[in-house]
Amino acid sequence: MPHTNPLPAIGITALGAYAPDKVVTNADFEARLDTNDEWIVSHTGIRERRFVVDGEFSSHLGVRAVEAMLARFPDALEGVDTVVCATATPDALFPATAALIAGQVGLRGAAAFDLSAACSGFVYGCSVAHALVMSGAAKKVLMIGADTLSRIVDQDDRGTAILFGDGAGAVVIGEVPAGYGFESFVLGADSAGADSLYIRCLADRLPSGLNMGQFTGMNGREVFKFAVRVMVESGREAMQKAGLGAQDVDWIIPHQANIRIIQPACERFGIPMDKAVVNLDRYGNTSAASVPLALDEACRDGRIQDGQQVLLVAFGGGLSWAASTLKWYDHAAHLARQAAETEVTA
Known part of the structure; x- marks a missing residue:
């Protein structure tokens, strides 16, 4: 063969x-x-x-x-x-x-x-x-x-x-190394919700006919309903693809939009809030920077450890959604272990 x-x-x-x-x-x-x-x-x-x-x-x-x-x-x-x-x-x-x-x-x-x-x-x-x-x-x-x-x-x-x-x-x-890294991704978008969250660039109106102003436009009520639903649906699908259940997740890194979105989403996941990395109190919604800012903070302060299971979930304009699971690889920890082993055998 x-x-x-x-x-x-x-x-x-x-x-x-x-x-x-x-x-x-x-x-x-x-x-x-x-x-x-x-x-x-x-x-x-x-x-x-x-x-x-x-x-x-x-x-x-x-x-x-x-x-x-x-x-x-x-x-x-x-x-x-x-x-x-x-x-x-x-x-x-x-x-x-x-x-x-x-x-x-x-x-x-x-x-x-x-x-x-x-x-x-x-x-x-x-x-x-x-x-x-x-x-x-x-x-x-x-x-x-x-x-x-x-x-x-x-x-x-x-x-x-x-x-x-x-x-x-x-x-x-x-x-x-084998056994680490990304395990699944779930991505999606639905332009039917475009009127609820948008930023004007070249066109002055959306295909729906909605006139866009100079600044970001948002229908908070519609975005809220959408956000909780798709964060949970995409997160569950990502976990299912990876063969994981809520009990297997060590940390969830949600998009930092609103605590009133994060809390019900975690409740529906069956993941306790003490496993959610939240820093929006100090940064607000930083859009594409939101998830990596929270991920970096949790790694620097030692919360996320080598080999732990992490779930990333986000939503945004599009309306879009995305989720991923990964087993965390702590490169610095591996280098430190290799250095210690080398010193012992030297």
């Missing part, structure tokens, strides 16, 4: 994140909008968020996230030949924000392109990166989620201004 090679295990080998220095608290909105800290916290879970300043754009945040990754994983970019940036707020329609980032982090000449799936973008991007490596089209992929939503949200609109912040997260996706 012909010899067949087993499919490689593909996962995250390094990660980093960055949020701008400018902190915008709920008190800043109290001064000019008909709202207050108590209402914002009780209805969203958000206490503060980060905003870019003049001259700062998504590419700047992406570069900072990569630099944060390199500070912990100095060799992370060795062998990277493709850069993908998930963003709803690119610096320009072209050149790609991914290309702008690549040129500033020493990856000039790498394939580079942007991906638009709004808040689902990071998980979408991980799926694309996984497929590129699995097919042999790429050796290693630098995957970035970066958004500066403060630039496209009407800061005088109480319904949206309080929700969004800016940030970026970066990961390198490549081969990992």
Whole structure:
């Protein structure tokens, strides 16, 4: 019989994140909008968020996230030949924000392109990166989620201004030891919900005929109903594809949109809230940066350990949804163990 090679295990080998220095608290909105800290916290879970300043754009945040990754994983970019940036707020329609980032982090000449799936973008991007490596089209992929939503949200609109912040997260996706890495992906979109969450670019109206204004448009009630449903449905499907049940999940990393979405979703999953990584109180909804910001934080503070089962779930404009399961590969822990074993045998 012909010899067949087993499919490689593909996962995250390094990660980093960055949020701008400018902190915008709920008190800043109290001064000019008909709202207050108590209402914002009780209805969203958000206490503060980060905003870019003049001259700062998504590419700047992406570069900072990569630099944060390199500070912990100095060799992370060795062998990277493709850069993908998930963003709803690119610096320009072209050149790609991914290309702008690549040129500033020493990856000039790498394939580079942007991906638009709004808040689902990071998980979408991980799926694309996984497929590129699995097919042999790429050796290693630098995957970035970066958004500066403060630039496209009407800061005088109480319904949206309080929700969004800016940030970026970066990961390198490549081969990992057998038994680790991504196990399943579920992606989807339904343009029937486009009127509920959108950002204008070139067209002044959607195919439905809805006239779009200058800023982000959102129907909060419809997005809420959609979000809870698709997060649960896609997450369950991803777990089923991987042969997992809710009891097998060590950590869930949900899109950080609203605590009132995360709590019922976890309840329907049967996953306790103490297994959910939540940092939206400090960052708000950072769109494509949301999941990697939370993932990076939970890895840095030691919550996510080598070999643990992680579930990523997100939703966003499109309306889109995405979920993935992976067994976490702690590259730093493996390197430390190898160093200790080498020292013992020396």
